[in-house]
Amino acid sequence: MSGDGTGYEAARIEVLDGLEAVRKRPGMWVGSTTERGLQQMVLDAVRQAVNGAVAKGGGHIDVTLTADGGVRVADDGPGVPFEDPDEGVTGEPGLESLLTSLRTGPESSGRHIVFLAPLGVGLFVVNALSSRLTAEVRRVGTHRVQEYARGVALAPPTTVGPATGSGTTITFWPDTEIFEPTQCSFAVLAERLRQVTFLNRGLRISLTDERPTGGLRSVRFQFPEGVRDFAAALDAETGLGAPPDIVGFEREDPRMAGTMEVALVWHSRHKRVHSFANSIATHEGGTHLEGFYDGVTAAMTAYARKRELLSAPDPGLDHDRVGARLTAVVSVKLDHLEFRGATRTLLGNTPVRACVAEAVEEHLGTWFEEHPEQAARIVEEVIRDHRQN
Incomplete structure (x- = not known):
């Protein structure tokens, strides 16, 4: 031409x-x-x-x-x-x-x-x-x-x-x-x-x-408790008073070549979930957030069935329902970040989802067993919301 x-x-x-x-x-x-x-x-x-x-x-x-x-x-x-x-x-x-x-x-x-x-x-x-x-x-x-x-x-x-x-x-x-x-x-x-x-x-x-x-x-x-302090600060913004126990943990997993730090609490009627990858705010979520919801959903469904709060014919809980009252921070730090798209707001590292899901299910399941009264109240509220919708 x-x-x-x-x-x-x-x-x-x-x-x-x-x-x-x-x-x-x-x-x-x-x-x-x-x-x-x-x-x-x-x-x-x-x-x-x-x-x-x-x-x-x-x-x-x-x-x-x-x-x-x-x-x-x-x-x-x-x-x-x-x-x-x-x-x-x-x-x-x-x-x-x-x-x-x-x-x-x-x-x-x-x-x-x-x-x-x-x-x-x-x-x-x-x-x-x-x-x-x-x-x-x-x-x-x-x-x-x-x-x-x-x-x-x-x-x-x-x-x-x-x-x-x-x-x-x-x-x-x-x-x-x-x-x-x-x-x-x-x-x-x-x-x-x-x-x-x-x-x-x-x-x-x-x-x-x-x-x-x-x-x-x-x-x-300066926050010595890391994302636990973050979750507590987010909860305090609701004006509902002192929160119940915050569930939190940190874990390294070589399968995803990195670490995760998670904190969560049910103390509101509005979802307030924030996710980060190497301190970048991932506003669109990604594999770490998907894994987080997988883990929370699996732990709550297992607890509900074990305590017969859900019967065998009842379908399991879903991501939307378990997160409806949830305040949480999900932070991963990875050796090699992969994003979907050029904006760095949607994490794409595939192994992260399974690793985070497994860790969240394990830690939340243990917390439920150690705090039966609080666990029953949380799960019953989620199931009630689930059935009403």
């Missing part, structure tokens, strides 16, 4: 690479040049800190929305060195490479990798879309700093003095030539950081907002 009049001549093809590609088409990297894109940038900066903390079993991350429109993310980890590891030494790239190189290869994987948002653009994109960025590293007694402007280093990293403690701090100012507005929602960030802290025990995250004219506001999150 001739290129005449079509606009597809080779001379019209524009090749963009690296920094230029990100700055010219920012929406491709952070989803939007509105507040949603800013949120993605903040979460990407926080993700770097969270993964460092999770890798060492816990830590403190301080996120600050500064009065001059910037965002500061500080952690108390060992400090990411600016330089890449020596040739032949395995390890993650140095901080300078993370800030200046677009990593297009396979994304880091493993059950200990935490994702804060469906997109994972990394520090390079944060740097590229910021008018200014300051990187600070406190490591082995030395405090080093490097400054950037619109993704370009102004000078090599410099030593500014001794350091007390260790950690990495990234401070950036979203580029006003790209973003409108240039301020993030405190409430939206707080809710996502709260979720991540629920899902990763040992992690502490604080969020401070220096922008309000009436004075700063701050929240701090």
